[in-house]
Amino acid sequence: MDGNQNGYTIEEVKRRCPVASRMNHPEDTVIRIGDHSVGGGSFTLIAGPCSVESREQMLEIARSVKRAGASMLRGGAFKPRTSPYEFQGLGEEGLRLLLEAGQAVGLPVVTEIVAPRWLPLYQDVDVLQVGARNMQNYDLLREVGKLDKPVLLKRGMSNTLQELLLSAEYILSAGNSRVILCERGIRTFETATRNTLDLSAVPVLHQMTHLPVLVDPSHAAGNREYVAPLALAAAAVGADGLMVEVHNAPEQALSDGPQALLPNEFADLARRVAAVRAALTGTSKAFP
Numbered sequence: 118m119d120g121n122q123n124g125y126t127i128e129e130v131k132r133r134c135p136v137a138s139r140m141n142h143p144e145d146t147v148i149r150i151g152d153h154s155v156g157g158g159s160f161t162l163i164a165g166p167c168s169v170e171s172r173e174q175m176l177e178i179a180r181s182v183k184r185a186g187a188s189m190l191r192g193g194a195f196k197p198r199t200s201p202y203e204f205q206g207l208g209e210e211g212l213r214l215l216l217e218a219g220q221a222v223g224l225p226v227v228t229e230i231v232a233p234r235w236l237p238l239y240q241d242v243d244v245l246q247v248g249a250r251n252m253q254n255y256d257l258l259r260e261v262g263k264l265d266k267p268v269l270l271k272r273g274m275s276n277t278l279q280e281l282l283l284s285a286e287y288i289l290s291a292g293n294s295r296v297i298l299c300e301r302g303i304r305t306f307e308t309a310t311r312n313t314l315d316l317s318a319v320p321v322l323h324q325m326t327h328l329p330v331l332v333d334p335s336h337a338a339g340n341r342e343y344v345a346p347l348a349l350a351a352a353a354v355g356a357d358g359l360m361v362e363v364h365n366a367p368e369q370a371l372s373d374g375p376q377a378l379l380p381n382e383f384a385d386l387a388r389r390v391a392a393v394r395a396a397l398t399g400t401s402k403a404f405p
């Protein structure tokens with residue numbers, strides 16, 4: 118028997134996920150975004166604020182994360198908030214400010230899409246993020262599956278890895294082969310952290326699928342003190358990259374300030390991640 122003794126077997130994953138599994142695609146998928154490659158040995162560093170808040174905020178953060186070696190800029194414009202009374206994002210104006218900042222520093226941009234009806238506004242966005250809360254929004258998955266644009270698919274907070282792959286399968290089977298997976302922490306009985314980062318997801322997904330696997334330590338931790346150690350562990354366990362929230366004034370952030378790294382903390386983390394990568398591969402190539 119292959120697979121593990123506690124859960125589903127690799128055979129089951131192959132049967133249910135003919136496109137996402139390694140059955141018909143044994144080699145790693147590499148996704149080109151601008152002049153950066155995701156997967157296949159490259160390391161991807163996505164950084165930026167939880168939410169786009171202003172032009173000045175975006176430009177300042179974009180410049181700092183670019184200087185630190187980020188490969189892409191993130192920032193939410195349409196925010197899926199747990200409470201309807203919390204900041205919902207700047208919407209279309211937020212997308213414009215994100216694109217402007219990305220262009221100013223020469224970084225591709227990643228931002229969340231919460232419903233198919235907003236897709237016409239996302240034409241210039243480089244990577245569409247489908248967030249944890251929408252991992253099983255099958256209409257949305259089918260719609261982004263029809264596009265010629267990479268999709269960053271985050272694991273739902275209460276979803277298994279097989280369910281994550283089945284959601285990827287919706288996108289892939291609709292014709293879009295450029296899917297990047299992201300582990301961002303799951304709900305457990307533990308309350309000391311916002312979520313529990315499931316680092317086993319990385320080697321398990323690498324066995325199950327050819328798709329690149331990123332880790333978001335920010336939403337897993339919920340507290341900036343834990344972000345760097347979790348990020349280093351993710352690099353050590355073989356993640357293809359990280360998505361990290363960074364803010365220039367976290368105490369004033371309109372969302373997720375407590376988990377945001379300051380720009381200098383992100384720069385330190387980027388250096389330490391590069392050192393972990395070099396130790397693993399025996400090369401000093403930081404973020405190819």
Ligand code: PEP
Binds near residue numbers: 167193250271301336
């Ligand atoms: C985010 O990345 O901004 C976000 C909302 O994350 P998640 O969907 O993982 O909660």
Ligand code: MN
Binds near residue numbers: 373
């Ligand atoms: Mn956030």
